[in-house]
Amino acid sequence: MSTVTVVGASLAGLYAARALRGQGYAGRLVIVGDEPHRPYDRPPLSKGFLTGAADRAALELADPEEERALDATWLLGVRATGLDPGGRAVRLADGRELRTDAVVIATGATPRTLGGVDLAGVHTLRTLDDAEALRADLSGGPVRVVVIGAGFIGAEVASSCRSLGHEVTVVEAAAVPLVPQLGPEMGAFCAGLHAAHGTALLAGTGVTAFHGTAGRVRGVELTDGRVLPAEVVVVGVGVRPRTGWLAGSGLPLDDGVRCDAGGATPLPNVVAVGDVARLDGHRAEHWTSAAEQPAVAVRNLLAGRTVATGTGLPYFWSDQYGVRLQFAGRTRSGDTVRIVDGALTEGAFAAGDGFLAVYERAGRPVAALAANRPRPFTRLRRELARTVRGDPADGADRADRADGADRARAVR
Incomplete structure (x- = not known):
């Protein structure tokens, strides 16, 4: 292989680049990322970064010296729009086509949204830009915040907002939060954490509409008819893998890129890692998985066949x-x-x-x-x-x- 292209410049993409160099690949390495930022850590976005306890420098995943050692060509702020059916070229939104011998797909996931919402003050939280916009809306003094979804991101945002002195209400469609992840008993424990810290949890109800004036959100209407006053709304109803750019590539797409247990896809010299990868029937959206999968996938990529599989415990x-x-x-x-x-x-x-x-x-x-x-x-x-x-x-x-x-x- 003379050229390997990593599509995705977040945690999984960076770790794939590290693994390529660490496992002896000395050829041309190209890293494509649709965000303009160098790789950064996402977990603090809903916690320390949102509260101001961590700044942008604390999010950096690689220092300049390490980036130089990777000897990679970074193409940031440009989105991949296609992969040719043979996996030998990556098309970019600016019209360029990158010829390549192998591809690591690490495009991650994007937040699900509630359709028809175009009001200032309504946020999702996935990227650094998302977090900066939300932090700005929370910086002008106490506001009423409605968080839609009591999953982990929603709970962390609610916790951060309460620590900043905001009035917070969490709306959850399920009767008990986090049951699919933790079971009913531990889900009830997490519900109790909200109550113990002054966060209102409205479970067993959903959202039907947003109310706004002058282009800004002012309230959230629930399925039971109530309208919750809100100056800031955070929608945390999960994510979807970013596979749209792979349509027509020949890759099997089913809630992610379907791979074997080693990250290998049916296309030769194409592997997938991180939130976008559905390995052996499972897709894990965890920091640890995104950090551990690339070493295995890269080993298989360089070997030209699956010689290793992931064994880590979720x-x-x-x-x-x-x-x-x-x-x-x-x-x-x-x-x-x-x-x-x-x-x-x-x-x-x-x-x-x-x-x-x-x-x-x-x-x-x-x-x-x-x-x-x-x-x-x-x-x-x-x-x-x-x-x-x-x-x-x-x-x-x-x-x-x-x-x-x-x-x-x-x-x-």
Whole structure:
């Protein structure tokens, strides 16, 4: 291979570039990104960056010295619009066509929106530009914020807004938040975190309309007829993989790019990683997956066949109201939950409060959830990684849908 093109300049794309150089690829390396920014970390956008505790410099994933060592051609601020059916050329929105010998698809995902909304003050949160726009709307003093969707992004935004002194209401279509990811008992615990910190959670209802004056949002109308006053609205109803540019490429597209367990696609010399990749029937929208998948996919790309598969245990974390939640494993409906350390307390956590819960199936541990218990969780996570094997036939694994379960639950 004389040229490899990485399409996507976020976490998965950067890690793919690192893996290519780390595994000995010395040819031309091109990195295409539709955002004008160098690779940055997304998790702080809903937390420290939104509150002002972290600045843009704290988000950077690679320093200038590392970027020079990658010896890559960076094409930023330009969108990929097509991949030829043989995978040997990438078309760009500015009319250029990049001839290439191999492609790493790392285009990630884009937020789902609620149709027909064109009002100032209504936000989604996925990119740095999204976060800066939302932060600006929150900077003029206390406002009334409505967050639509009580998934992890919605919960983190609500937590950040409360810490800034804003009045916050979270609207959730499900009766209990996060049940697809954590189950009803732990979902109820997360609902309690909102209540304990002064955030109103309206569950079991959806959104029918937005009200506005002079082009700016002023209220959110619910399916039960209520209208919630709002100067700022954040829509957090999941994401969809960015595969539109791959139409006509010959790649199988089904809630992402369908790959084998090593990230290889049916097209020779084309692999996919990160949020856009559906590996062996699963698509994981986690930071850890986006960081770990590229090394495996690149190894297979350079070998010309699948010689390695991912073996990592699904893992994600979330920070809400000063509580660090960590989850690892795969669960199914019907698994039992047992507290093995600490106590499942209601209300605000005092210093030292927390718990470690184990999900069990037929008496065997399959997953773990911790709240402010990082050390025992890490030990249990290692044990699970040694003993737990995911069932590829189980399409209902909660861990594989953690950040994107909202995508399957339309706001009514």
